[in-house]
Amino acid sequence: MSWHATLEGITKRLRSQQSAIIADQNSSNREKSLRRFTSKEVSALLGITESHLRNRVSSADAFPQGTLLGKSRYFTLEEINAARRWLHDNTGNQRYRPGKRDGEALCVVANTNFKGGVGKSTSTVHLAQYLALKGYRVLIVDLDAQASSTALFGIDPARHVGRDAAGHVLPAGTSIHGWISRATGDENAAATDAVRRTYWPNIDLVAASAILHSSEDMLKQRSMPSMHGPMAEVDWHHEVRAFLDHVGDAYDVAILDCRPDINMLSVNAFSAADGLIVPVLATNMDLQSMTEFMAFLAVTERRLLKLYGKDIWRGWTFLRVLVNRYVATSRPQTEVVDSMNLVLGPLMIRHPMVETSALGSAGNMKWTLYEYVPAKSEDRSYKRAVAAMDAVGSVIEAEILGFWGRRPQEGADAGYGVAAE
Ligand SMILES: Nc1ncnc2c1ncn2[C@@H]1O[C@H](COP(=O)(O)OP(=O)(O)O)[C@@H](O)[C@H]1O
Ligand SMILES: [Mg+2]
Known part of the structure; x- marks a missing residue:
């Protein structure tokens, strides 16, 4: 008895089912695009009052005008970003110009855990969108062949990522595999082919697909010291970092969505990461697996330090544990969070991401909280989930500012967590 024919048949049917779902989501009447934002949201994002915003709209010709729908004015994210630029140019105030400044480096954040289903992809995309709304230029690098972040952007990994039979780059780009498999000297083309714009104006994506398994094989081969000189190990560890060094000027933050286990690409992510x-x-089960993960991180850091030395590898500026799918009324959960707070202290992000039906429920599977417009009946729980996500985003934003040597926002992580540190 062999299974491969049955499995291949099932794969084919599932692929076409998934393609149909994505095609439906992208069809002209349900096109995946970014919603407009209300004046209230825009003034909060810009950090100005609503009346200030109204005055700017009516008095400054070059200030983005938004679109009047009924009595309310709505703005696209492009317009919000243009408003920030206007405010910066006309007031000189640096707070309207977020992101790295001259001489500052791209901040690389890796979302990682060797457990699956904990929210690595969900937090990757939400963090990217939180930062994009705040005006940062973000690059997401999907390093997981499961391609969840990729799919959240409405991309069908099986049909849109990689190259076609004739070798032409498919619409969603070549993935990190395009970079890893490049020919020497082809850095520029390989980088350009790997990165794609998304319907978020300041989020670009390096998509993923099953092709990342080939990257794995390629890196494994290169990691065999017998096949190459003494630098071989450094080299295969360093591909993601080398890629980010190549494209990083155009971004403030790169977010790496890692695989749920340890492979060559995840080691690449660890060595590339600043946080x-x-x-x-x-x-309790996750607590136990996190224990093992912490032990593993300790070993990894030692190894990277030994390999590169402190001068080359600048190490992880921050390391934060993020509780996801939190239900505040669940006694077992609050007990686990209590013990995590106790043991992890300042490593814990004191704002969990909360369990919400706006994510994960079949119909909305491909919408994030920042894209989703809730039905009236869902409004309260939706708002709670967004507020929790915003709080998580602001903690990580403060870490990123810290990486650039700037003072993190006051009280950003006061938190509603349990134990005092
Ligand atoms: N806070 C949440 N509330 C509800 N569902 C969630 C939440 N976070 C994640 N999910 C769902 O859980 C599943 C796994 O999340 P995902 O981000 O893909 O995990 P990972 O990348 O770690 O494997 C997805 O279906 C996602 O929609
Ligand atoms: Mg994932």
């Missing part, structure tokens, strides 16, 4: 976020669920 780590470890999403976990508040269950």
Whole structure:
């Protein structure tokens, strides 16, 4: 008895089912695009009052005008970003110009845990969108062949990522595999082919697909010291970092969505990262697996330090544990979070991401909280989930500012967590 024919048949049917779902989501009447934002949201994002915003709209010709629908004015994210530029140019105030400044480096954040289903992809995309709304230029690098972040942007990994039979680049780009498999000297073309714009004006994506398994094989081969000189190990560790060094000027933050286990690409992510976020669920089983993960991170850091030395590898500036799918009324969960707070202290992000039906429910599977417009009946729980996500975003934003040597926002992580540190 062999299974491969049955499995291949099932794969084919599932692929076409998934393609149909994505095609439906992208069809002209349900096109995946970014919603407009209300004046209230825009003034909050810009950090000005609503009346200030109204005055700017009516008095400054060059200030983005938004679109009047009924009595309310709505703005696209392009317009919000243009408003920020206007405010910066006309007031000189640096707070309207977020992101890295001259001489500052791209901040690389890796979302990682060797457990699956904990929210690595969910937090990757939400963090990217939180930062994009704040005006940062973000690059997401999907390093997981499961391609969840990729799919969240309405891309069908099986049909849109990689190259076609004739070798032409498919619409969603070549993935990091395009970079890893480049010919020497082809850095510029390989980088350009790997990156694609998304319907978020300041989020670009390096998509993923099953092709990343080939990257794995390629890196494994290169990691065999017998096949190459003494630098071989450094080299295969360094591909993601080398890629980010190549494209990084155009971005403030890169977010790496990692695989749920340790492979060559995840080691690449660890060596490329300036900060780590470890999403976990508040269950005893996850607590145990997190323990092992922490032990593993310790070994990895030692190894990277030994390999590169402190001068080359600048190490992880921050490492934060993020509780996901938190239900405040669940006694077992609050107990697990209590023990995490106690043991992890300042490593814990004191704002969990909360369980919400706006994510994960079949119909909305491909919408994030920042894209989703809730029905009236869902409004309260939706708002709670967004507020929790915003709080998580602001903690990580403060870490990123810290990476650039700037003072993190006051009280950004006061938190509603349990134990005092
Ligand atoms: N806070 C949440 N509330 C509800 N569902 C969630 C939440 N976070 C994640 N999910 C769902 O859980 C599943 C796994 O999340 P995902 O981000 O893909 O995890 P990972 O990338 O770690 O494997 C997805 O279906 C996602 O929609
Ligand atoms: Mg994932």
